[in-house]
Amino acid sequence: MRIAIVAPSVWYRIAPPHESKYGGAEKIVYWLCEKLVEWGHDVTLFATGDSKTSAKLVPTYPCSVLGQDNNNNNNKNNGQNGKNSISWDDITDNLLSLRKALEVEEKFEVIHSHVYCDPLVTSSLNGSGVHVLSTIHNSMSAKDMGWGNIMLYKYAKNRKHHRFVAISKSQTIHDDAGLPYKDIVHNGIDLSSYKTKKRLKRKNDTLLCLSRIDPHKGIEYAIDAAEKSGMKLIIAGRKHPGKEEEFFKDRIEPRLQKGVVEYAGEVSDKEKVKLLNVTAGVIFPSLWREPFGLVPIEAGACSSPLVAFECGAIPEIVINGKTGFSVQPRNKDGKLNIKELVQAIKRIDEIEPKDCLDHIKNKFTADRMVEKYLNIYKELENRKISL
Missing domain, CATH: 3.40.50.2000 (Glycogen Phosphorylase B;)
Incomplete structure (x- = not known):
């Protein structure tokens, strides 16, 4: 399959776990890419330019904001448009990766997003029929996200060709947006x-x-x-x-x-x-x-x-x-x-x-996790499910 994987943010690069000290979701994305490539799939990763992956890498930001060693004091990224830093509350740059994937959506059978608040840009799907699968790595309670972001997901929950995956049953129970989760895929490790x-x-x-x-x-x-x-x-x-x-x-x-x-x-x-x-x-x-x-x-x-x-x-x-x-x-x-x-x-x-x-x-192995995701990809592509 032709699969696009979109990294969670520009804060941390995607790299082998032994090369990075921080980033739980980033580890998941790394293992997901490696296993899919190993199993013969055509995988493109949209992530920062200093990422390391066996997939094809499309750089969406020159370098991770916190630098290759994920050290706050070693910020090697001068950013785009002359910015020297990015506020933790500014998710605009994190959405760049998904935006770039959507610009060439016709190249893929599935786009798998790990980006926070990705419904902000999935409204731009141009009707090619590609499905966006979003793994929600964050809490979906209004207390954690704020009602503004919760409403964003509420408006997107019935959007055609956008499917949401939870990483635990608990996450689905405490979801103030009421997302229509069809799948729960527990994280797995290598x-x-x-x-x-x-x-x-x-x-x-x-x-x-x-x-x-x-x-x-x-x-x-x-x-x-x-x-x-x-x-x-x-x-x-x-x-x-x-x-x-x-x-x-x-x-x-x-x-x-x-x-x-x-x-x-x-x-x-x-x-x-x-x-x-x-x-x-x-x-x-x-x-x-x-x-x-x-x-x-x-x-x-x-x-x-x-x-x-x-x-x-x-x-x-x-x-x-x-x-x-x-x-x-x-x-x-x-x-x-x-x-x-x-x-x-x-x-x-x-x-x-x-x-x-x-x-x-x-x-909770990476193989088990990736197999579940692959089954969802195939379901979306082969059955042409209308979401």
């Missing part, structure tokens, strides 16, 4: 990127919190739970400039203590795998209804158990008591349920490492 030595079941006194430094991610609660359970904690993750850096300085940094609670900074995939193999498990106490975070399945790919609040897609990923523990975030009084989180941590050694890995192999 297990070869997480090669590890055989993990032995053993006692360990250190937990790992892999997370962007954001108030919604529950990092403070991870510290609380680790302290109350007598465990050490390593925090690893990116902090974006602005609010996230302020949150880190105000709420996280004062609680750091060498050998007790440590911050490892943003880590590469290689460093991440190493941390997953030297810690007892991953703590993921996010209170945000995350559509589908990669951390829970990356942990499982390294045979590492997960302890998490039961929010977002967690019930779809964790088999409670077998691959980890999911805890109700609040007790009957409405208070944060740190106590049950601590109890779960104390039981983490009950989890068999092999069960964690087997679960990922059975449900």
Whole structure:
């Protein structure tokens, strides 16, 4: 098939995971392109010029805004039209990739968009019959997106030739736009990127919190739970400039203590795998209804158990008591349920490492994900479904 894949944004390039430290959706797009090319399809990727892919690359921006090493302080992109930077709130440049794909839509049988707010430009489909498939990577709640963006999707939900895919059941339930999802495709990962030595079941006194430094991610609660359970904690993750850096300085940094609670900074995939193999498990106490975070399945790919609040897609990923523990975030009084989180941590050694890995192999591989997308592509093309 002739397939166009459109990258999520100009912020990060599409590249092998070991070459980039950040970008969950970007990893998904990379693996999607690689597998489709490997399986003999004619794939064109619309992304930044510094992207690396086996697909044909159509550069839609000279270089990723955050530079090849995804470092805020190494912005190699002077931008277009003389711009030196792009506001996080400005999605105009992110839509350029999809716009370029739509300009040559007749070359493709399917255009698969991963762009935020893509209905802004899909109205320009020129009637060639090509279908646009949009994977929604973000939360579709008005609280997260704002009612303006929700209304944008509401107007587009019945648009001919535009089909929407969710990445979790939770995402479809908490969708204020009421998108007519026909498919749910869970994210999948390439297990070869997480090669590890055989993990032995053993006692360990250190937990790992892999997370962007954001108030919604529950990092403070991870510290609380680790302290109350007598465990050490390593925090690893990116902090974006602005609010996230302020949150880190105000709420996280004062609680750091060498050998007790440590911050490892943003880590590469290689460093991440190493941390997953030297810690007892991953703590993921996010209170945000995350559509589908990669951390829970990356942990499982390294045979590492997960302890998490039961929010977002967690019930779809964790088999409670077998691959980890999911805890109700609040007790009957409405208070944060740190106590049950601590109890779960104390039981983490009950989890068999092999069960964690087997679960990922059975449900969350890149092959499985790409096969599902390919079936949707074929359905759209062969049956000429009117959307």
